[in-house]
Amino acid sequence: MRPPVNIKRRAVLPVTAMAVVVVSSNYLVQFPINDWLTWGAFTYPAAFLVTDLTNRLVGPRMARGVAMVGFALAVVLSLWLADPRIAVASGSAFLCSQLLDITVFNRLRQRVWWLPPLVASTVASVLDTTVFFSLAFAGTGLPWLTWALGDLAVKLAFAVLLVAPFRAVVSLAETRRLAGVR
Template identity: 65%
Template sequence: MSLNASIRFAPLTLPALLLAVLAMGAVVLGSNVLVQYPINDWLTWGAFSYPVAFLVSNLINRRFGPRAARQVAWVGFAIAVLLSIWIATPRIAVASCTAFIVAQLLDITVFDRLRTGSWWRAPMVATTCSATVDTAIFWSIAFAGSTLPWVTWALGDLAVKLAIGVCLLAPFRALLWKMAPARS
């Protein structure tokens, strides 16, 4: 019997799926556009929007379970691929889509393994791990070999993602009462 076997998740309804996919797609698409606009030598605007993808994933995972969260990640991934190729540069689209799916699947797995601990532990650890992996994959694919200051952008991006991840614990906690699964 698994650690989370006593948890009953709500069924993922079509409206909930559509809302989650829309939210995920908007975050990824917006971040793909914003990452192309540097603020300075160590940060781009994309760092501020992308951590919301982990909040969406964690809320879906909390209420509907890891299977539903993976479903949202894969559908969001497909939409992100199509829209990113159209709106972002090809290299950013490939980097973003690769980083997104790897980081989201990691986030879902880590969150699920830690879900029964303190309310803050699963989202914080999952976001920290997945933001780090996402940053490493995205920046190395998107800008490696360019003359842009991508390493400092990556470090600034990661610092902001982690800081925003901490800040997003407040809305996660506020929504937790509504998103918590039932116990058997």
């Protein structure tokens, strides 16, 4: 059964955003800032924002679909732009952490507005960082443990900072919905 056109149309923006975030992060993770950070640490947290907004505004089914399509696009494009090891590690970490984010968010959906995105992003960030850095860089001689710690610190900071844009986008969407604007 094919989904209605409006569902497909609603998925274009989050799928595109997810692919852009993941591909840019996979490219930027190849460039260290120092022994604690790579440039990818500053772009990847937006993936959790995309997932959480999709989950809140359209529901967990659409969020899972966005994660799956975003995952497929990102892995294919990352194989072209990044080392294959990074693309595989990213795909593995991405899929596990995004599905965890969606599940945690959904369980907390009825709580105070800021709790689902904050807790889901935090828990998923720990899983994502652990899986990605251990698969992408273990055994390479690179300072991957310190990169993982620095990356996780940035993700946790962004989990807090992105709560405000989450609220703003959700409020705007709800206002537009009440006004009958599509």
